Amino acid sequence: MRAMWAVMKRELNAVLRDRTMIIAILIQLFIASFSSALLIGLLSLYDPDSAGIYANIRFPVALVRPQGGNSEIITADMEALSRLLSERGLRPQTFSSLEQALQAMDNGQVRAILAPPADQEMTQSVEPPGISISPGEMRLYLPGERALASVILNILQRPLQAYENLLRERRGAPVHYTNLPGRPPTTYEFIYTVIIPILMLFPAFVAGGMTVDSLAEEVENHTLETLLSAPLTLHTVVWGKAAAALSLAVIQCIAWLGLLRLNGVTVQAAPLVLLLALISSGILSMGAAITALVFRDRERSQFVFSLSLLAASGLSIGLGVSPVTALARLSSGSYPTPWLFVRDMTIFGGALIMVVYALERVIDQVGRR
């Protein structure tokens, strides 16, 4: 036991000296911050209004009352449009002609002009978006500055969609489930299904890679013989190295959990999350030790290790027992049934026991020669 402790300490010292750990932690920090930056970018470009980014932008919109047509329908239309715009927080102003509205826009009194046609009931055909438009369709005038225009168009999207639903209903094609409440889910999903699994599993990858390198380096540099001629067995050396990798992984996971808490992210069942991360690190670092002992050189060990890691993660996602999913469900508290959780933990625990046993067998066989 003391010998193993010594190997472990030697290993940890080497890691600290090489500054390997700093790179590993930097990678994790980069992945986490990069993906959140990407998320913010995606949200603000693909769906800014529902992300609430434009929530405080409000502006006056001109509504031009069309000439001719059925005045009752027109009045109803104008009222509906103006109500929908007000619901979004915009300030509709009615104008009786397009010229007046354009003048108001020139003077900066309004930011956009909506000109509904006289007769909405006119049938139209939907062609692939062309450039010419028939007089029976709605017109929208926006400022020429494209950046500003795209923001305005984005904000007008909701009211226009609601108006579209109104027209559909009038034509006998009602849309259901409109006006549902709810909060934008993206950030929530991102934290629990991307960030937490990444932060909990990446230390496991690092542990695996470290074990492969450390063992392969001893073999290729012929330092393993020296180690073994000291009163150390192959068992002690391998387990010491695996234990060092594992302890680093655990420290990282605990640190990430603490940082997440500081950032106001509640992780449900944190001890279980940590346990699952520990099991994954165990499987990976011991699996890595097996590969390194079997293949002995870094080139093949790293390759086989990365390839089996890839295969294993693909397979586990395919089978529906992936630690990624389990971590997401555990940390957000959404395991469908307790029995499903027990099943998953049994599978992961079983895999760990299998890997431990396999490692013992491999050490025995290699040690015999």
Add this chain to the structure above:
Amino acid sequence: MRDILTIAVHEIFRLARRWRWVNGGAGLSFKLRRLAPWFFILGVLLASGYLLAGRMPSLRDIPRLRFSVLGFGLYRVGVSGDLPRYLTPEGVLDGRFQVQRVTEEEGAERLRNEMIDVWIDGRQVYHRQDQRSLVCMGALRRYMQEQEILRIGNEHPPEIAFPLRVGVTYLAPGQPLPSGEGAMVDEIVIPSLMSPPTPFVEVIISLLFILPVTFISIFFTSSFMEEKLNRRLSILLSAPITPLQIILGKMIPYAIFALIAVAVIAVLTGGNVFEALLIFTPTTLFIFAIYLMVPLFYRTFKDTTFISMLVTTLTTAFMVAPAMFADAALPGGMSDLAYLSPLTLAVKMLRGESYTWRQYLFPALPMAAIFGFSMYAGTRLINEEFLMGYRPMTRKIKDAVYLMMEREHPYRSVALLSLLIIPMVYLLQLIILAFSTNLPPSLMLASLLLAAAFIEEVAKSIGIVVWIERGLATTARQVFGLAFLSGLGFLIGEKGLLLLSISQVSQTALGEAILSGGFLLIPLAVHTLFTALAGLLRLKTRLPYMVILILVTVLHSMYNFLLLRGAL
């Protein structure tokens, strides 16, 4: 050419020996056969796990997996009553929702006990007021809206399903609009079809092309590491072949493997093989270029692994980020910036959309440039002393810079170095941008300015400092001349890149503005001034380079800050 081929063939044999495809492998004594029973047991376990876990998602399920690979089953939804198909347990098309049928009593009770997050009873939707339930509602709302539009579109003719088309006209300031009936408009939007979908799935698929290239480059790196450690590289260097031939010879087999893998994946994903090769050849070269640098600078295995990990992460991030915005509704022509990444081209290819030659060259040229730079650096750096020297990283970089420049032409070298280093500066700044988003907004801009200035100053002054330290630049006049040329090289590179991206983006007016006098002369003076300051401080004082850099960086960022304040 024949030498290159000889080395290439040698490299294939080396690989084959390693993997025991041919006889004569060195000392591999562990028999894989002994592992066979283990593989068998593993197979049985996996098969039973498959039976236990239930279904394996098939290819038909891919739309269902959209957006939900990671969040599979994140939300629990109870349903009862008469529902459209897309809300039933059998018909739900979004893997995030675990849908279960409940009776009306069960639904209310489970919702209260937090066993489900939302309960849908026919047309009625019930939820709680806590975060989980509201977030689930938000996700459901989005999904149901999309599905309703699809349902309406399937059930009704288009003029009823999409009754509203809006003709958009952008008003140029001070210009009378073309009025009249049936007039032309700039754009037509259909409100319910307005938001474009994120090209998430396509980006993931196009990452499949990069994956084997990265894997194969592990071998390339390992090969160099091995020959560096067992000193076979030194033997090769003493043979009558050039370093370039060695690098090319070692690279060619792996590059061919990588391109074959790309072609295979193109066939598997139903893409066009020729087009895929055209898109991914510069990318492959770029990845190999970066992986060539890894073994040159590092000695221990652990270093190599983690540096490779870092490099893979960074390059993946660099490629994924722009591609995600392939369809974003960016103002003006800005959406073309997505073409910074070759994955955008792959996304277009997978969708069967077209792109122009310029859009193809936009990512390809910088990547090819980095490949060229890395090849040049490689040929200069492969020598006994540099490879085997075990020195601190900063020292190693300075040595590398020294080796890359030509002693006989100090001025030309410094200018070229500053010019050629631009793509790397640009890559680094992108990375810093990603990091800085972690900081609070008030600190973000400041740290961004500081970091950007620091990188720029390093890029411009390192060549000069190396000359000074080696005693090759001794007078203030020399330093000033070098600083001027370095600033000039940097400026040409910087503005060239900007011009390339801007002309891609908008009209030539902006390009002309960039090239006009004021836009060029002042930055040139500033670049020269700061670099000269750094050089002079190094020459005349005993301050360490780091301290000088920090000093110059602070000055530079203050200047940038004032410039920004003036502009805003």
